[in-house]
Amino acid sequence: MDRRKATWDGYAILILALTTLLISVLVPYGYFSVFFSVLIIIYQVLLRIIFTGPSKRSAPFSDKEWNLVRSNNDGIDIYGFINYQDEPSDMVVFIHGWQSSSEKYTERMQIFRDRGFHTMAVDMRGHGMAPNALEWTAGKVIQDIKIILEEVDQELVKKIHFYGHSLGGFICIGMHHHRHSGWWKDNYGTLILESPMVAYSxxxxxxxxxxxxMLPLLKLWAVRGFNKIHPELGGELQWKDIDIPHWGSPKVPILLLQAENDTKLGRFHYDLLLKQELDIEAYLVQSLPHSRNRVNQERDEIIVKWIESRMI
Known part of the structure; x- marks a missing residue:
């Protein structure tokens, strides 16, 4: 069951407001309580902003060539879409970006499907078909992906590759932290990152x-919130842990496809990624935008070359 752990729900805020009103009326100098209540409400509003999910959704995946896969994480439905080849082969798992959905990957999945790969896409919480999250974190999405990967017919999969765009790249990188494990990690092939985010800071x-x-306070509140939402971390998460390399450091071959004129994330994440001691083949793709990138000839030709040289 999805519950608030770092933020208050509307009922709790209403109780605070009513209690403050009563104190200010019935208690001498009680009006001072209004000041403290306003501070608490501001604090809660800022926390809500930090941990809020997407404000809009893209269309859900609907191609009949891919079958719906469904699993559950503590009462929250997880949705994926999978297409198997007739024979055992490698699989490519696609993780979309913020306010996007698996549907945006249709044409790119077809590139891999046409070359004999199993393909699978997963909707993040609050995206596509997936339900909203009261408190959205990348950590929850990683747990969802790990769970739905258990629905894959492992006997058909030789190696498993991942393709992450924007926030999806951040998710894919985070899955390489040592606290995450699974059959998929033991059979990892390559990682493709398209205009990725690599640092939440x-x-x-x-x-x-x-x-x-207020940035120093926001950092403090964000870290406290992350640790409350994810008690499995034992309260040990620090600010540095939300950026590469502490967030995750993939020790696999990486294809990096960066929009040369990235109007969403700029070059900060690209430059930071290249500073890491990783096996990266990087391309600045002049014609590639950050969004509206379902089909891009320049990028797609690079992908095909990567498939032929590093995946087959």
């Missing part, structure tokens, strides 16, 4: 642009 800085003076 930069995103929070951008979110707090208008209140940058």
């Amino acid at each position: 930069k995103i929070l800085e951008q979110m707090s642009n208008r209140i940058s003076f």
Whole structure:
């Protein structure tokens, strides 16, 4: 069951407001309580912003060549879409970006399907067919993906490759942290990252642009919130742990496809990724936008070359 752990629900905030009103009326100098209540509400609003899910959805996946796969994580439905070849082969798993969905990957999945790969796409919480999350974190998405991967017919899969776009790249990288394990990690092939996000700290800085003076507090609150939402971490998560390399450090061959003019994330994440001691083959793709990129001839030709040289 999805429950709030770091933020209050509307009922709790209402109780606070009513209690404050009563104190301010019935208790001498009780109006001072209004000040503290306002601070608490501001704190809760900012936490809600940090852990809120997407404000809009892309269309859900609907291609009949891929079958719906469904699993469950503590009462929350997880949805994926899978197409098997007739014989055992490698599989490519696609993880989409923020406010996107598996449907956006249809044409890219077809590239791999046409070359004999099993293909699978997973909808993140709050995206596509997946239900909303009261408190959205990348850690929850990673757990969802690990669970739905158990629905895969492992006897048909030789190696498993991952393809992550934008936030999906951040998810794929995070799965390489030592705390995550599974059959998929033992059979890992290559990783394809398209205009990836690799550092959450930069995103929070951008979110707090208008209140940058509060950034130190926001960092503190974010880390506390992450640890409350993910008690399995034992309260040990630190600020550095939400950026590469502490977030995850893939020790596999990586194809990096970066939009040369990335109007969403810029070059910060690309440059940071290249500073890591990783096996990366990187391309700045001039014609590739960050979004609206379902089909791009320049990128797709690079993908085909990667398949032929590193995956087959």
